[in-house]
Amino acid sequence: METIKVDIAIVGGGGAGLRAAIAAAEADASQTIALISKVYPMRSHTVAAEGGSAAVTQAHDNLDHHFHDTVAGGDWLCEQDVVEYFVAHAREEMVQLEHWGCPWSRKDNGHVNVRAFGGMKIERTWFAADKTGFHILHTLFQTSMKYPSIRRFDEHFCCDLIVENGRCHGAVVIEVATGKFTFIQARAVIIATGGAGRVFRENTNGGIVTGDGMALAYRHGVPLRDMEFVQYHPTCMPGTGLLFTEACRGEGGFLLNRDGYRYLQDYGLGPPDPSPRNKAMELGPRDRLSQAFWHEKQKGKTIDGPHGQVVHLDLRHLGEKKLHERLPQICELAEEFLGVDPAHAPIPVCPAVHYTMGGIMANGETASPLAGLYSAGECSSVGLHGANRLGSNSLAELCVFGKVAGSEASKFARSVTSHHSGTLEKQAEDVKQQALGIITRSGGTERMAILRTEMAQSMEDGCGIYRTGTAMQATCDKIDELRERYRNLNIDDRSSTWNTEWLLAIELGYQLDVAQSMVYSAINRKESRGSHQRLDGYEQRDDVNYLRHTLAHYNGDAAPRIDYMGVRITKSRPGIRAYGAAGEKAEQERKNREAASD
Amino acid sequence: MSKRRPYVRPMDGWWLKNPYYVRYMSREATSLFVGVYALILLAGMVSLACGETAYNNWLMAMTNPVSIGFHLAALAAAIYHTITWFAVAPKVMPALFLAGKRVPDIAITTTQYAIAVVLYLGLFCMVWRV
Amino acid sequence: MTDIEKTIEIEVMRYHPEQDASPVFKTYRIPYASDQSVLQGLQYIKDYIDGTLSFRWSCRMAICGSCGVMINNQPKLSCKTFLRDYYPGKIRVEALQHLPIERDLVIDATDFINKLESIKPYIVPREARSLEQGEYLQTPEQLARYEQFSSCINCMLCYAACPQYGLKPEFTGPGVLALLHRYNADSRDGARADRMQIVNAEEGVWGCTLVGYCSEVCPKQVDPAAAVNRNKVNSTLDYFLRFLMPGGGESG
Secondary structure, eight states, X not given: OEEEEEEEEEEOOSHHHHHHHHHHHHHOTTSOEEXXXXXXXXXXXXXGOOSOEEOOOSTTOOHHHHHXXXXXXXXXXXXXXXXXXXXXHHHHHHHHHHHTTXXXXXXXXSSBOEEOOTTOSSOOEEOSTTOHHHHHHHHHHHHHTTOTTEEEEETEXXXXXXXXXXXXXXXXXXXXXXXXXXXXXXXXXXXXXXXXXXXXXXXXXXXXXXXXXXXXXXXTTOOEESTTOEEEEEEEOTTTOOXXXXXXXXXXXXXXXXXXXXXXXXXXXXXXXXXXXXXXXXXXXXXXXXHHHHHHHHTTOSEEETTEEEEEEEOGXXXXXXXXXXXXXXXXXXXXXXXXXXXXXXXXXXXXXXXXXXEEEOOTTSBOSSBTEEEOSTTEEOSSSTTSOOTTHHHHHHHHHHHHHHHHHHHHHHHSOOOOOTHHXXXXXXXXXXXXXXXXXXXXXXXXXXXXXXXXXXXXXXXXXXXXXXXXXXXXXXXXXXXXXXXTEEOSOOOSSSOHHHHHHHHHHHHHHHXXXXXXXXXXXXXXXXXXXXXXXXXXXXXXXXXXXXXXXXXTTSOOEEEEEEOOOSXXXXXXXXXXXXXXXXXXXXXXXXXXXX | OOXXXXXXOOOTTGGGXXXXXXXXXXXXXXHHHHHHHHHHHHHHHHHHHHXXXXXXXXXXXXXXXXXXXXXXXXXXXXXXXXXXXXXXXXXXXXXXXXXXXXXXXXXXXXXXXHHHHHHHHHHHXXXXXX | OOTTTOEEEEEEEXXXXXXXXXOEEEEEXXXXXXXXXXXXXXXHIIIIIOTTOOOOOOOSSSSSOOOEEEETTEEEEGGGOBGGGTTTSXXXXXXXXXXXXXXXXXXXOHHHHHHHHHTOOSOOBSSOOOGGGOOOXXXXXXXXXXXXXXXXXXXXXXXXXXXXXXXOTTSOOHHHHHHHHHHHTOTTBOOHHHHHHHHHSTTXXXXXXXXXXXXXXXXXXXXXXXXXXXXXXXHHHHHHHHHHXXXXXXXX
16 A cells, blocks of 8 residues: 655545645645545535625624624533634634635625624624635635645545554545555644534535544544534425525525414514514524424424425515525525525425534644544534534634644644654555455445435434434434444445445444434433423523533444533623523623623 | 546537537538628629629629529528627627626627617618618 | 326446446436436435446535536536426436546546646735735625636536537636636736736637537536637737737736
8 A cells, every 4th residue: 555644634625624734834835735535625515605604894893792692602512712712813714715815795895795694693794695615615725726735635535544652643545536545644634524414314414424534533532522412404495405594594584484474583582673683583593493493393383395394484575686696596596496486485494404513522722632633624623613503603613723723733743753663554554454344245235325314314313403312212222223234234336446335335334423422422411502402301401510511432332432521611601591682681681790790 | 556447438420419519510600601602702893893794794693593592591691690699799708897787698689689780770771772 | 196106217327447348328217206306316326226326426506516417418417407307208317528437427527627726726916915904805896707707616517518628628628717717807816917828828718619508508607608708809919919018918
């Protein structure tokens, strides 16, 4: 097997991976950087982000507001020092993207425009129409071509990390076109492989979002943190789960039940003003909106559709001109996929899994407990999102922490010597044999699609918008069973050129491990917080016992070991999480208290 | 050892495989008619310079049914060429902006037709002295 | 008959470099539903009939650019082409035309990527600006001058539509030239003179004969034909300006 030595290996070529690569290249042009992506980088799922990216911009906004929105939005499970760093650096990252050519939407005076987003007190979401992720990704991808020290390994699939003596030494990759294995030996490794939403049935994610990097770090002893927190986005396409951006509501869209009633006012989000009011009604946070849908469904107030129950996302009052200017992709999706013209008819929508708040445990510098291993973006749990992410914080996150990861990894790579022992190559050879085992062994009887479907259905049943101990236990048992059956997988394709079935099988292994960490983390959290809501006697938030991060530790064939770590609180004590008029009242009380204590 | 062996498909008869390409080739073929027509016209000019007899002979030749048939075909070809040209003109000219908005392609194409109609009407008026 | 009982036939190009000398077609019968995409049809085949079928896909919503194929001889994104548009007829799916086939529906994209890398697809600032100075100002009109061309999702349908690229693969091609124009038309950029050398070359805009099919098949209304042909004008002006001003001119 060929060994290629580099200073920094980055696994994942989406927004975070590209930003990290550029940061590393700018930190030290003499270092070599391998950017490994299982698809061409511009196919990465950052491409599908629509609404925008948050950064304090307007004169009447400030970092404290963004901080409080994020921490309360995350139900106080955020690492507050990380949030402080994030809000302070988001704007310069957005400006940096602008300098690199990102076509941000503009105001008439030529300055960048911002829009309202859910859970955000003041409009601060930078946007490029409704294709923000697409434009950020292509801007970063094309800009990365400027740096000769970045060597891309496009369509190279990472099948394992190489770890020795408590340090990560690189990754083994498979060239998809040929099946050729290469050991990319690196002094530092950054994982930026995105989320794992595909472990659920109905989701907004692309087929590649299979938690690869999470599983790889996890298998090497790095804990996955807060994996029970999985975000349901409230406005998705029934059947496929495709996303209708929150910007639809930021621009003034309504959510209506079967009676044409803006039902969110019944869930503590009112009053129902006719025009968008920040942090109220349709501009509440995603967890609350998805939960409200669930309740409406229980009450029989939702609408029957060919793919289950839906509510209506009504954009008609925005007018054709504004829709085509601000939400062109939404119009295209609704018209081409559903045959609905949003200017003349409401769009049927339902919640679908969108984002994994948890991920690879990382400190504020993106370093994992394993020396030489860093992570950034959705795969990482740097501690920004807590129990629920606010829309438009993740695009900003991948820039802010992608950059941190790149410069930290660069620093680490400079500080350590290269490893010369042949044991790494030996390990890499073992990894190769194990990966090849999937296509060389015979006698398997399990069909991959069946296992995948059962996993996704079970995760939806057990780890959906509302959860119960019984349902989660059933999912724990199911995932345990599927991991067992996975060993008996049958693969039709035994070739080496573009064998996608083989790679899908490896991905399924990643997915099952990640799914297991999610459901075991969930069943052990005996409270309700953010996106983790229980109906079996644990309906309240329990700060005494669970103001803590969950850590899931890989445990081989057995179930993961679960333990906990504290949450760093700097300036926001856990308080009442309220939106709408109630939220404004709660905020006023908080301010009064703070003023009184000063 | 890589077993990769990218397969490149032949291009034989490519333009017959898609109606769009057939239309494209027809558009290109119209240039033959226009070219021949230009040569015939040039011959007329030359014969005019050579004197009355030569010119009358040329005029005579033009009344030949083959010649009339060719001219009708050339007219059809020129009209087809014009239509295709009007359709692609917005792609060839620099982007036009009015009051900060790009002028849509359809507006440009429509304007060309409008100008053509005005010019032809003017031409008819001149020729037939209406 | 309800949708549940209906089926539709998909004829798929298969090419396995380890076994086949040239591509062959194989027909599969799959369940029909009016809201199913051709991509979902291919996924059904892979999941339940033949796991060896290889094709690229990811986002399912026409933005990642992975899933371009020929559907009944037209370049299309399989995720936003629906079975209902062909039912009850047969659907024929092939790898993108004019591009080398790696396997089944997977084409070799390296030529496109290499060309993209060659055009300086990034802003070379016209005037330096620090992050502290904030963003460059750009009016909505200045944005509109290039925004359309920045919407290219690199799906390569335009390459499959371009016979000139099929005949002469050195041609830079519609998508990459549109992206080149995207940067040249950006008010923040100052590298136009460098990129014009690529535009002016034989393989640049002059490789185009204005077939126009590229713009027809573009799933994002980028209109690459416009980008290429406007640059023929620019290229001509550039030529004469350089002729007139030996120091090198920059045309508007």
